Amino acid sequence: MSDTCQDLNKLLIYRNLLNDRLVKGLQSLQSATPGACDEYTIAAELIRWAEENGMAGNIPENYLLSLLRYDENVFSNSAGKTSTQPGRSLVKIAESDVVILKKWLKNGVAAGFCDEVKAVVVDYHPACESQDKISNICRNLASLRDLFLDITTNHTPGEVVTALTSYYDRHGCGKLAGYDAFKWDSERRELVGIEHSDPVQLSDIVGYEYQKNELVRNTEAFISGKPANNVLLVGARGTGKSSSVKAVANRYSDKGLRIIEIAKSDCKQLPEIMTALRQWSKKFILFIDDLSFEEHEAEYKILKSLIDGGVEVRPDNVLIYATSNRRNLIKETWDDREGSELHRQDTVNEKISLADRFGITLFYTLPNQEEYFKIVEEIARKNSICLTNVELRSAALRWEMSHSGRSGRIAKQFIDYLAGDIAN
Secondary structure, three states: OHHHHHHHHHOOOHHHHHHHHHHHHHHHOOOOOOOOOOHHHHHHHHHHHHHHHHHOOOOOHHHHHHHHHHHOHHHHHHHOOOOOOOOOHHHHHHHHHHHHHHHHHHHOOOOOOHHHHHHHHHOOOOOOOOOOOHHHHHHHHHHHHHHHHHHOOOOOOHHHHHHHHHHHHHHHHHHHHOOOOEEEOOOOOOEEOOOOOOOHHHHHHHHHHHHHHHHHHHHHHHOOOOOOEEEEEEEOOOHHHHHHHHHHHHHHHHHHHHEEOOHHHHHHHHHHHHHHHHHOOOEEEEEOOOOOEOOOHHHHHHHHHHHOOOOOOOOEEEEEEEEOOOOOOOOOOOHHHHHHOOOOOOOHHHHHHHHHHOEEEEEEEOOOOHHHHHHHHHHHHHHOOOOOOOHHHHHHHHHHOOOOOOHHHHHHHHHHHHHHHHOO
């Protein structure tokens, strides 16, 4: 085995890499033992990985850098938490590992392949190379490549470790580095990454400029470490409340913002969720969609206490963004106002107190006729629907009358119908 591969066995912090099957295979290819490993099998698995992840260029390099990006170890965990930073001894060990890894990368991770296979794996172009999500991944790997391969500057091991500390602090490691959106698994009591999250952007939501700007302003304050409020988005169905929250999360994902969708039934586990998130330096938006409670559901008391008023305070790195069709979140009845209870106003106050705990309430009202037409026209323009405004408005009016009124969702469904009809 080459000296470089023998050095890999001296890794301490990044020792998880030695347990990876493909890393073992790449090591074996560079060993002095002929036929120790099937290079075509390794190349085939690397190609499959590159296609699944849209990785262009040198696949073995990208694969190793990707492992470094996600690796959850004592150093990356320490760098990514709010209360700790890697200590002097940990930094020194990390520098030693960096020297070993830089040596292997510079000598060529693909060195063990024959010329025929090497020509393929060091200059690979996948089918989905240009996708936005893929491009974001490649940008992150490019920064790591520069650190380890000294493309623009010769970086000392100490400079690499300092940069890695900042990298893990911003992007996280393990699951936090691999996903922008999560959901809470109440049975396993853990975060689960969402593989295909909604890519909606704020520009996709036509109208509601004040609401979107206020959501952006509050989110930017939150990311910057300034005071920010929990937000309640209230309005009719299909007006873009949920899309606005997801779009804001998408805009700031590259700045370390993560969105976690939780169900209303998960509210009873909120203290546990907050404890899990409190340790990280990332910023999290807890997203509760279509939030409302019946009178007999007691979960709202946990949520109310956690937002404002409980003994345990909400972590500084967590905000709650919720959407609802109800202004006051808890079902009200005429009995609340006219019933036989001695202190009826106490009941009313109890039911509106949850909504009052949100510092910002944004209202998404149904569009009027002219606003609806403008939404239709804008979505039609983005989808290259070639109809005159008169034709488009006439068809949109018929669609509106045959459906459940007018909203952004109805307009989008109408344009999808037109696009499909034109395609046929």
